[in-house]
Amino acid sequence: MNNKIMRSEAEIFADLAKLCNSKGYLHAIAYFCFRDNVISVNDEVRKEDILKQYGDNRLLRTEISTLIGLACLSTLDLTVPHHDEIEKYINKTESLLHELHESMNPAVEDMFKLDEKNQLVQEFNPFQQGVFLREPIFYGGESAYDFQYRDLSRLKYKSDEDWI
Secondary structure, eight states: OOOOOOOOOHHHHHHHHHHHTTTTHHHHHHHHHHHHHOOOOSOOOOOOHHHHHHHSSSSHHHHHHHHHHTTTTSSSOOOOOOHHHHHHHHHHHHHHHHHHHHSSSSGGGGGOBBBBOBBOOOOOOOGGGGGTTTTHHHSOOOOOHHHHHHHHHHHHHHGGGTTT
């Protein structure tokens, strides 16, 4: 059994927000965008080139969007930090995002409901409660292909055409 005390999602998120507003943090975000979204190829695209995009060590779109949103909460600082400082930002970001992910997972014992006789309630469905849906929604796959967002945006924003 793991006796490690887990911090709350709010505490972790507050630390992440503070980090995202660090001097020159946007360069760490740029690093994540490049590392986790650019596919390097030689002469032709191979299956192996694309498969590198799938793994536990890359950030998802929702995570990068969260970092960008948190960075936008204050005046954006474009100062170029020293390489060592960017590396600290990157490592701390990955650590906090991992901790945030872990904090979204409800306790296993909460997946089951017992009645007054300590018997399992068969009708209980934990997925009817938001706490069990937060992690799969935030870390789930994309809801559409990139081209679908592009194509549907014409319909979605047609009334905003003058503004855009």
